[in-house]
Amino acid sequence: MAFVKVLPVSSLPPGSTAEVSVGENYYALCNLDGEIHALDGSCPCAGGPLGQGVLQGTLLVCPWHGRRYDCRTGIHHFDEETRLATFPVKIEGNDIWIDVPA
Numbered sequence: 001m002a003f004v005k006v007l008p009v010s011s012l013p014p015g016s017t018a019e020v021s022v023g024e025n026y027y028a029l030c031n032l033d034g035e036i037h038a039l040d041g042s043c044p045c046a047g048g049p050l051g052q053g054v055l056q057g058t059l060l061v062c063p064w065h066g067r068r069y070d071c072r073t074g075i076h077h078f079d080e081e082t083r084l085a086t087f088p089v090k091i092e093g094n095d096i097w098i099d100v101p102a
Contacts, residue, residue, distance in 0.1 A: 019051025030071040
């Protein structure tokens with residue numbers, strides 16, 4: 001895995017989400033009270049674009065069917081067996097970097 005710069009911090013205010021792509025893969029970024037989290041960007045239900053969803057407390061809500069995942073852990077809120085991959089995040093200067101498969 002390798003860290004990749006994906007977005008300026010200023011583009012992701014607290015309480016917001018963003019969809020970013022690295023190569024052919026999409027990732028969902030969530031700013032939960034100033035703490036940035038990165039998850040797989042595709043909902044396992046039907047491939048919904050999670051980075052276009054909204055945060056409800058700690059839950060990232062899929063815009064297509066309303067499935068909710070804890071943005072900190074990737075775990076589905078009803079079914080702990082269903083989870084999204086999560087990725088390490090670091091902030092350097094005003095940039096968000098995520099550690100994704102090379």
